[in-house]
Amino acid sequence: MSTTYGHLIAGKIRTGGDAFDVTNPYDGRVVGQAHYLTEAETEEAIATTAAALPATRALSAAARAAALDAIYHGLEARADEFAEVISAENGKPIMWAKGEVARGISTFRWAAEEARRFSGDLQRLDTDSSAAGRMAIIRRFPRGAVLGISPFNFPLNLVAHKIAPAIAAGAPILLKPAPKTPLSALLLGEIIAETDLPPGAVTIAIVPDARMSEVVADPRLPVVSFTGSERVGWMIKGAVPNKHVTLELGGNAAAIIAPDYDDLEWAAQRIATFGNYQAGQSCIGVQRVLVPRSAYDGFAALLVEKVAALKTGDPADPEVVVGPVIDDAAADRIEGWISEAVAGGADLLTGGERDGRTIAPTVLANAADDAKVLTEEVFGPVLTLVPYDTLDDAFELVNASRFGLQVGIFTRDLQVAYTAHRELEVGGVVIGDVPSFRADQMPYGGVKASGVGREGLRSAMDDFTEERVLVLTGLDL
Template identity: 70%
Template sequence: MTGTLVEVTNPLDGSVVGKVPYAEPAAVEAAVAAAAAAVAVGRELPAHARAAALDQISAQLAARAEEFAQLITAENGKPIVWARAEVGRAVSTFRWAAEEARRFSGELQRLDTDAAATGRVAMVRRFPRGAVLGISPFNFPLNLVAHKIAPAIAVGAPILLKPAPKTPLTALLLAELIAETELPAGLVTVLLVPDAEMDALVADERLPVVSFTGSERVGRRIAELVPHKHVTLELGGNAAVVVARDWADLEWAADRVATFGNYQAGQSCIGVQRVLVDEAIAHEFVELLVAKVQALDPAAVVGPVIDDAAAARIEEWIAEATAGGAEVLAGGTREGRMVAPTVLRDAPPDSRVVREEVFGPVLVVSTFPTIDEAFAAVNDSRFGLQAGVFTSDLRTAFAAHRDLEVGGVVIGDVPSYRADQMPYGGWKHSGVGREGLRSAMDDYTDTRVLVLTGIPL
């Protein structure tokens, strides 16, 4: 039987994209039981079978790329250029997972470094901790789903994936591709469950691993609810970019900051939010930045935010900042769910556009006299996901890597850069654990040591 129908609408115009049912309690129970029962089957699944399934999913995604892109745009609202880019990344995510599955072999250690261990050798391998509950957000309805499912398949861990109720259609279409593989029953299940019923899934002891991407509030509640489980959290941030005085191509830097502070309406955990510019070049750079922002095509590059509540919140935060003395250099207005790309200068340090994650098309510009003060400003946040530093000085680059309290530092570009195979995650309130194929595979598994005795080494 099916549950209450969820009406999925296009954020841009409110048109109905599709209707899908929430899973009934009996269906949820059956899915959890199937995932738990598949633990032994997944553990025994040969590497070639896991890799072949991942390769097949990647190939089918590539073959149906435009279909997926159009669906992402329809239910999420992001401009088609970013939807197509997301599909391309998902194709690579599954391909990388296939490659990692083939080399997920473990380590051999000889133990006869001590005389008492002569003839002993250890084999260290990783095995799934158990079934995984994956919870994905609305802003990347395909690739962030892929980052939950692909590493689970790669290690043979059953996964029950709960997509965001606002954008479930893409995940369900992906599930159709997965069902066409020869993976055993119960290894991958995509299940639409109301957010209000999520806590029961999180607390279910048959799902000992929880991988969540979403808001800080919900992530913290999950961590408090199941402190005994292995929980990974990607909770966002208020990403900063530093533009040093030695950076020569200010126009290119301004173009990158303008684009990736506003792409898909700023709804990216590593979208640029705080812009720190050396005071020696601030006048020139800010003029370039404002011009680049004002030249953005709202329909082709920016798009709408996800719903009316998000648009109203962003508008409120902008008003709060301007009431506190921030100067509006561009934007600052909204029409429905379309928030104009906004540049604020000198917002109060305690304003929410500085302290919190805006998750909208808002850039907050300030200046600094020295690079040390710039790095201190970046670190003056409870978040720490990624940062970008436009510098040509190798010493500054290494200092940024050492001193910035973030999970990733991007030199010569914005913090929005992400390669899907690299470790990705945050420090401080930005979360715990890492995505990126091999990193997530490690989070889904734990080490087990086999000691062999009497071996002629």
Template identity: 65%
Template sequence: MTSFWVAGSPASGSESLTVISPADGSVAGVTSYATASQVEQAVAAASQTFELSAAQRASALDHVSATLAARRDEVAALITAENGKPAVWAQAEVTRAISTFRWAAEEARRFSGELMRLDTDPAAAGRMALIRRFPRGPVLGITPFNFPLNLVAHKVAPAIAVGAPIIVKPAPATPLSALLLGSILAETDLPAGMFSFLPLPNSRAAELVADPRLPVVSFTGSDTVGAAIRAAVPHKHVTLELGGNAAAVVCSDYSNLDWAAERIALFSNYQAGQSCIAVQRVIVHSSVADAFLELLLEKVAALDFDAQVGPMISEAAAERVEGWVRESGAKVLAGGTRDGSRYQPTVLTDVPSGAKVVTQEVFGPVLAVSTVDSDDLAFEEVNRSRFGLQAGVFTSNIQTAHKAHAVLRVGGVIIGDVPSYRADQMPYGGVKDSGSGREGVRSAMEDYTEARVLVLTGLTL
């Protein structure tokens, strides 16, 4: 049985948790749920005050990055076993986690503060301000199943980088990668209370969210759960990385339609579309729509299901997607069939405007294609969504690129590629129902901390 981590020490609970691989129904591993007393022990330990030097924090983060690199194949195999994603995407996730911890180590070394002269006003002669950021307090990180390592890394790495203790509640469907990460952290010289990894049923998350000793809540998951968390603890600092129905726009000027079709086909279906920035909507200028759609269908048909798509996290998840497609009444040009947890890559046209497959987050391998007669209308269509995470814009016109950046109400605009692109050091997050706050190591470090000003008086400046 795989141990979980309570205040830096291995532990097990009385109720077992068996992790089933969605790929073949085999047992990926067994762990257990933390008991109420173990949760209390973790929170009490995190509530202590730790004074860690930048060298200590950076050294621990460097160790995690190096260890993940040395154990890359083992870690990737574990991700595939518990999550079902194809090996190519599991390897990519490990690579990203290595980078996330490396960036955090670098940021820990330079997270120093700012000097501000105050003698710009005659009344403040001889005064200077030192502005530093200090942890708001212990962080509660709640993570989803679709990136069971790297989305945990995006909670843990910035917390350690700023010296904030963190308690992680991983998704019950995929806790094993997080627990492996805990075992690597246990090899460092971080104080015991700096980290805990607690498998818990989702029904028990509310008790941690409400605990006043955890003033920061960082949640990645569905918009409905995120909204409930925000409503439950309005007095806390809550960062929410929520869902989306990401759009890709193919503009009238864009000539490399083969590239656009290839990228959209792959990243609407990679790891079964279970990514909040998987391409869900494609809005194509009418002047290139016929040529693009023909290429898109060719690229979708050419996908290797086992190597590039893979199963959904459960048969129930695949059944939900199947139901949404059926009830939409859209024209199905490709896919639309299910075998257990395996849902075939699906391309839809003539989708009614109120259908769930365009208004909500499908979180499956489904792509809805529509046409418009101008790029401006395409941008309006992107903004019509209640979500606003990222958008991709295929254009070769620098003016169109800048206009997209100015008018699209999303957290990130990707020019010449799909909205699924993310570099782990860049600010990442959404607007509207896609959440609040930003990840991307430095941005999360700022979210986990608050500014504190020290004014020095009587200086010779």
């Protein structure tokens, strides 16, 4: 008998609406049951979230931080349970699921710290004689209730990146998790329900996709924070031009081996691992590997060796690194793109086989410039090798992409790092490692087709709030 997980509405856990099964992508077994909101429950969820704004806005820094502390302690106490749920509903190997739980804990812990120091600024205004005796206090207040929409690939930590900054900033939030992987979010709701947050401060519920356009358009939710596909993200932004919308979308991240870099063994291992972790279902997973032509053959052999050694299979096996992709449609698409690239002249150096929803980690070379494995986001375990002549050429290849999320550069040259930071049109440049590195407190997001706005605790708090100025007059400064 599978466990039934309930919504969090008005501070209480409850079930209702049409039930549906959540299945394991690897073997298809039912791992839990959740419910879609009814039309009446959807209205209640929006109304209670919006109505909570006065109470959440008035919460002291101590109260916000205490709630966030309680959540991360609750996650710590149930870490193994959360890892098992993530792995079961997502197909993520247990080793990566445990890492996601650790990051979720860190995200709420950082949010508690940010809540304590979310103080504002003080400005003297008597720098001009006409403003003698005046001072300004600038604080940030919530723009309103937030609609958070999270994806399937990180069903706990990307939920945390919506909820934690909202609590820290005093903004109520309605969080809609991905229907394919809702259980981790609903389980988190059980912990949040035990805090002293006002009813409606956090709502976690699954709205049917057919009703989401109405929810996105609802004026009672003036902030929309979306993480997911490029197509849906820009559609949301276009549909609600008067709302404050943040988008964390896709990418086809590049890892560059700079000419000066000599530890190719390390680089190959890191690229092999982080081109295939989460079965490649990470927007900053390595996809394009740019290598100096002089080192290309040797590095290609190293990379193929490392990729072929990655263990694939049952995500419950602690030694498995690469599990299944989320569903048959994803597996069909990835398999099709690999076949299309090979038909267009690409060399298949390793992988490419499919077993159910598991795609063997794949390395391609000599793909056509317009091949989807280079120009689009594969979101699967596929690496494509590209030689280059000069570092300027490599930078041009990065900037030629319509995406701009993160890039990793294996170099020991400080000037290369500074130049890359200035010249590359991306949200983040990682030196000495893969683009897949993310610390949860740092600003994170992209440019161009990769989105607008930034996640990371303080950055998201800024996105959820706006400045309000208080001018004091008649002071003896």
